[in-house]
Amino acid sequence: MQVRLLGPVELCDARGSVPIGPRARAVLAALALDAGRPVSVERLVATVWPEAPPATATTQIQGCVSSLRRAFGESRGLLVTSGPGYLLEMGEEEIDALGFGARVREARRAVRGGDDDSAARLLREALRGWRGSALDGVPGLHAEASVLEEQRLAAVEERITADLGRGRAAELLPELAALCADHPLRERFHAQLMVALTRSGRRPEALEAYQRIRCTLVTDLGLEPGSELQRLQRDVLAAAPVPESTLPQDVADFTGRIAETEMIVGVLAASSAPIVAISGRPGAGATSLAVHAAHRLRSRFPDGCLYADLHFTADPGEVLGRVLRFLGVPVPPRARAERAELYRARMNGRRILLVLNDAAAESQVLPLLPGAGGSAVVVTGRTRLTALPGALHLDLAPLPVSDALALLARIAGPGRIRTEPEAAARLVDLCDRLPLTVRAAGARLAGKPHWRIADLVARLSDDQHRLAELAHGDLDVRRGIAASLAGLSAPARTVFARLADGSFTREETDDLIEELVDARLLEAVRCDDSGRMRFRQPGLVRAFARGLSIRTEVGNATEEAGP
Structure with missing residues (x-):
């Protein structure tokens, strides 16, 4: 049984509304508002007859309770006599007003945790239960209806605040x-x-x-x-x-990275570190994670959130100019030193979150650090920016298999994953369990409903075609690999292509190998019996190196990566 108070008062069972008289509805509403607590007959009389109750009021209340018990049918035991009154044993799952209040409280906990997305969702769910004016048809509960209406408006305000935060x-x-x-x-x-x-x-x-x-x-x-x-x-x-915010929109189907997100939100919300530096391979989802965490943090930075893409090569002075315009300086100074000085002055006393995407080196980031105050920075890059002072460093590994499969299911559809679990597991492995490539594979499957997952697995099994098969619109890991390659010295690019056939050891190319490791185009895996460190190229990186000739790819990497 369900009792609905957020609109015309109704008693419902599995088949729909159960007919009850107007006086019984008033008694039901009064009992439901105080569910779990006894309500006196005197209070029920005042609810049914707010002006002048008849001499038979108590008898009529007893008749209303009897008719309600008949309406409850097999659930009649929920309405019990308690002292000089009655008690309705129902909770938030059965009474819409109680369920509304529970969801609002849960949303407020989400707001305190910096999770505007969850808060907005919970408040929408809470408000969806409203069907009109609360306690409609029961004039004896006018004061209670006003309280419920105020709670509804407050929930609308809180939902709008959460959506503004998003x-x-x-x-x-x-x-x-x-x-x-x-x-x-x-x-x-x-x-x-x-x-x-x-x-x-x-x-x-x-x-x-x-x-x-x-x-x-x-x-x-x-x-x-x-x-x-x-x-x-x-x-x-x-x-x-x-x-204000210039953040890109959060990824609607962001999946996984729960621990990493909580770490970023916890550290910056608590101001225990002013900088979080996220690094990872091309396609590991550093940008998506940074933006996702920044949206979670918006309420903690009331003076705004600013996103700046450094494209690995952006001049810090140009970025300072953009930030100063955001801070209300229409014409920033020409000299970079003057811009930096004015920037620190404008940031003083403000709480702004700055997201710097695709930094190539600390030299790009250091002039953009806000200095003393309550502001914070999230920076992403391929290399580990270990020289940033006071930074928390977060190195992204590939997704766990379960998260990679969950992401694939959200894009391609869970039914296909359940139908071909082994092929799905093989597919995410061929994607190196990177969010970008798993997303691209899922998008390809979503666009080809007649394909089996095994069909795409077969296409990806050929290294020479794997990266092309994993390109879908803007989802193309080749761009990230090519950009990393373009930033290397010419000898390192040559080593990258020459060593694409498997694992190898340091020989005469120690510095070049370390350059490849820093660019995330090579991974250190273990020491062999001689004590030397061994290295390997990750699967998709190896496919990139193998699939294209040295002359075509290495010679034109800079051009392909773009400015």
Whole structure:
């Protein structure tokens, strides 16, 4: 049995709504609101007859309870007599108002943990249960209905805050405009509209929104707007960054890397390290992880989140100029030293999260470190940037088999994985269990519903064609490998191609081999019996080296990688 209070009061069983009279509905609503606690007959009488109860009120309440027990059928034992009243033994799974409250509390725990995605999802689930005005049809519970309605509006506000934290400002504008029209005196909705307009690049409209709510408050109540609205107006007028973000959208089907994500969020949220440096092979998902963690952290950095792609070769001075424009400096100084000095001054006292993607060396990152204060940096790169001061270093391995299969299932469909489990396991191995290549393989299968997984495995078994088969739109690991190769010295590129036939040892090329290891084009695996370290090229890297001739690939690697 289900009791619905978030709309017209209803009692439902597996077949739908169970007919009960209006007085029985009022009794049911009063009992459900206090489920698990006894409700006195006196309270039930006041609910059914808020004005002047008849002399037979107590007898009629007993009749209502009897009719409810008949309506409950086999579940009649849920409604029991308790002292001078009655008790309904139902919980949050059976009473929609209780389930609503439980989901809202869970969402608030997610917010405290910095997880805006989960908070928004839980609040949407909670609000989906509303079918109209709470306790509709029971005038004796007007005060309780007002409390529930306030809880609903608060949940809407919290869901919008979570969605703003997920970078969905523009999508929220129509909803916020409607909410402000429906609730002209509710300042929080107007404040959220101002934030959404500002983050959408519509600052003049944000100021107009402020003037509208101010006019309404002064005219209707004789009051000025509250402190939050006044602060937002000052920020917009000063062109200061009202919590903004230039982060790319989070990956909707991000899978795995749970421990790594929690480590990044925990460290930066606690301010125990100002920098997290993520490194990994091409295709290991360092960028996706950095962006995913940054979205989780947005509420911890109220002055904004900034994403800058360094493309391995970007000049730090040019990146400083972009950051300064974000910080409200329309024309940054020409000299890099002056830009760096102004940048540190502007960052002082602010909490901004800076995501620097694809750094080639510490020299690119050091001028962009914010200095003292509450800001933080997440930086990604192929090489381990061990000279960054105070950084937490996170080196990404391939995905565990279970996570790689879970990612494949989310893209290609879980039914196909269940049908061909061995072929699926072989497929993710051929992808080196890298998120980029597993995603590409899943996308190929999704686009070829008539293929078996074994068909794609057969195509990938040939090294010369494997990388081409794993290219799907922008998902192409060859670009990352070629970019890493382009950054090497010419002798190291030659060694890369010459040693593509398996594992090998250091001989006269120690420095060149270390250059390949630093670029993630070579892996140290073990020491042989002579004590010498042995190395190997990962499967997809080896396929890259084998599949193309030295003259074509090594000679043109720089051109293929692009600027």
